Amino acid sequence: xxxxxxxxxxxxxxxRRIAYQIFEANxxxxxxxIAGIEGGGLQFAKKIQTVLRKITDADIVLxxxxxxxxxxxxxxxxxxxxxADYQDKSVVLVDDVLNSGTTLIYGVHHFLKTxxxxxxxxxxxxxxxxxxxxxxxYKGISLSTSLQTHVHVAFKTKDDKVYLD
Numbered sequence: 001x002x003x004x005x006x007x008x009x010x011x012x013x014x015x016r017r018i019a020y021q022i023f024e025a026n027x028x029x030x031x032x033x034i035a036g037i038e039g040g041g042l043q044f045a046k047k048i049q050t051v052l053r054k055i056t057d058a059d060i061v062l063x064x065x066x067x068x069x070x071x072x073x074x075x076x077x078x079x080x081x082x083x084a085d086y087q088d089k090s091v092v093l094v095d096d097v098l099n100s101g102t103t104l105i106y107g108v109h110h111f112l113k114t115x116x117x118x119x120x121x122x123x124x125x126x127x128x129x130x131x132x133x134x135x136x137x138y139k140g141i142s143l144s145t146s147l148q149t150h151v152h153v154a155f156k157t158k159d160d161k162v163y164l165d
Contacts, residue, residue, distance in 0.1 A: 003163055003164040003165075004161055004162070004163045005125075005141065005143065005151070005162045005163055005164060006124075006125075006140070006141060006160075006161060006162040007161060008158065008159055008160045008161060011124070011140070011160040011161070011162065012160070014124060014140030014141065015044075015047045015048055015051055015140075016051055017140075018048060018122055018138045018139075018140065019048050019051035019052045019055065020051075020055065021138050022034075022048065022052060022092055022120070022122070022138060023052060023055055023056050025090075025118075025120065026056075026058065026090045026118075027056075029058050029089075029090050029117075030058055030059065031058055031059040031060075031061060031089055031090075032052065032056075032058050032059075032060055032061070032089070032090050032091075032092065033061045033063050033081075033085075033086045033089050033090065033091045033092070034048055034049050034052070034060060034061065034062055034063065034092050034094060035063040035064075035065050035079065035086070035091055035092065035093045035094060035107070035111070036062065036063070036064060036065060036094045036095075037065045037067070037093070037094065037095045037103055037104075037107055038064060038065060038066045038067070039069075039096070040095070040096030040097065040124075040153045040155065041065070041094050041095035041096050041103075042064055042065075042094075043096070043155040044094050044095070044096050044122075044123075044124055044153075044155070045062060045094040046062060047155070048092075048094060048122065049062050061081065061085070061086075061089075063079050063080055063081045063085075063086065063091075064079065064080035065077060065078075065079055065080075065093070065107050065110070066078045066079070066080070067103070067106060067107070067110075069102070069103050072102065072103065072106035073106070076110075077106055077107060077109070077110035079110070083114050086111070086114065086116065087114050087115055087116070088115055088116065088117055089116060089117055090116070090117045090118045090120075091111055091116055091118070091119050091120070092119075092120045092121070092122050092137075092138070093107045093108060093111065093119065093120070093121045093122070094121075094122045094123070095107070095121075095122075095123050096123065096124050096125065096153040096155075097123060097124065097125045097127060097151050097153060098121075098123040098125070098126045098127055098130075098134075098136050098139070099127045099129055099151075100129055100130060100131040100132070101130040101131055101132035101133075101134040102131060102132065104121055104123070104132075104134045104136075105132040105133075105134045108121065108134060120137040120138065121134070121135070121136050121137050121138070122136060122137065122138035122139070123136040123138075123139050123140070124139075124140040124141070124153060124162065125139075125140060125141055125142075125143060125151055125153065125162055126139040126140075126141070126142040126143070127143055127145060127151060128142060128143070128144050129147055141162075145164065149164055149165070150164070150165040151163075151164060151165075152164075152165055
């Protein structure tokens with residue numbers, strides 16, 4: 001049974017709010033790197049990038065972050081842009097759902113190997129089931145659910161939604 005948590009319209013509001021928060025934290029930056037974790041995080045990052053491009057003249061660079069989400073330590077983390085392209089820049093690491101924190105902490109770890117101006121994290125849904133000391137600086141919604149409950153984020157043209165399974 002599907003239990004909708006966020007409608008398409010509500011998600012658009014969350015994306016806009018997060019984009020404005022990122023802009024406010026980077027108002028003097030000439031370039032902001034939006035690093036989306038492959039899958040839902042990358043889709044969410046693209047939506048944030050679209051809004052940011054409308055509200056700032058800064059160059060908004062999209063970076064795809066790739067890792068094996070089941071075993072990030074084994075496969076390591078790679079990015080679609082070179083390390084030199086985000087060094088000394090403001091980076092926002094984006095994922096769709098923060099559940100245990102595993103994916104986000106390995107993503108953060110990857111970026112911390114490079115000198116950055118700042119590193120922030122953004123998620124659409126914060127589940128509050130963290131195994132690791134990682135937090136979302138920007139979040140759409142916080143949910144307290146059981147570990148057995150699965151949160152789905154569906155990004156579809158004009159029909160984005162977040163629902164419980």
